[in-house]
Amino acid sequence: MVTLLVVDYDEIDGVKIKDIEDLTEREAARQRILKRLQSETEYTPTMIVDSGNGYHAYYVLDMAVNVREAAEAIKRKSKWMVDRYADCPGDPAMLKISQPIRLPGTLNVKNPNAPRPCQVVEYHPERLYAFADIPEAEAKGVPKRRALQVVKSPKVRQSKYPVWECAFLR
Numbered sequence: 001m002v003t004l005l006v007v008d009y010d011e012i013d014g015v016k017i018k019d020i021e022d023l024t025e026r027e028a029a030r031q032r033i034l035k036r037l038q039s040e041t042e043y044t045p046t047m048i049v050d051s052g053n054g055y056h057a058y059y060v061l062d063m064a065v066n067v068r069e070a071a072e073a074i075k076r077k078s079k080w081m082v083d084r085y086a087d088c089p090g091d092p093a094m095l096k097i098s099q100p101i102r103l104p105g106t107l108n109v110k111n112p113n114a115p116r117p118c119q120v121v122e123y124h125p126e127r128l129y130a131f132a133d134i135p136e137a138e139a140k141g142v143p144k145r146r147a148l149q150v151v152k153s154p155k156v157r158q159s160k161y162p163v164w165e166c167a168f169l170r
Helices: 023-039 067-083
Strands: 002-009 047-050 055-065 119-123
Touching (some): 002 067, 023 047
Antiparallel strands (some): 047 055
């Protein structure tokens, strides 16, 4: 079951944040990405996480989606999210469902001499998205699948330990 979509934004105007050597320019580029995410009016992220390099945008779904039944739709919706900003594309590596993601409360140690914290910038639990309402990228050569069935699994229960109360997110 899929309960959210995540996009990793670490590029602006064709330049990867990690490739900007001047620290002032790097931070200015990072702030442009953050402002882009915060100024979105239609699909504003449920949570924005500073990954220590760029930003992760989390879009929490109002109902769980069955991966087996909706795999192609998940890919097309994720692709739309990755491609929707021409000046600030998401990382296409996130299109793989098995792609690992850095968690808030951990360190980004890609540069072991300068580890950077991964931390929540903002969280809005009221921002939930209906999977069917999220646009899809054009499917090139992909046959149209049967209609998507959005389900809420009866096995999914309200946790007594919600993610937003986790100590590492504070």
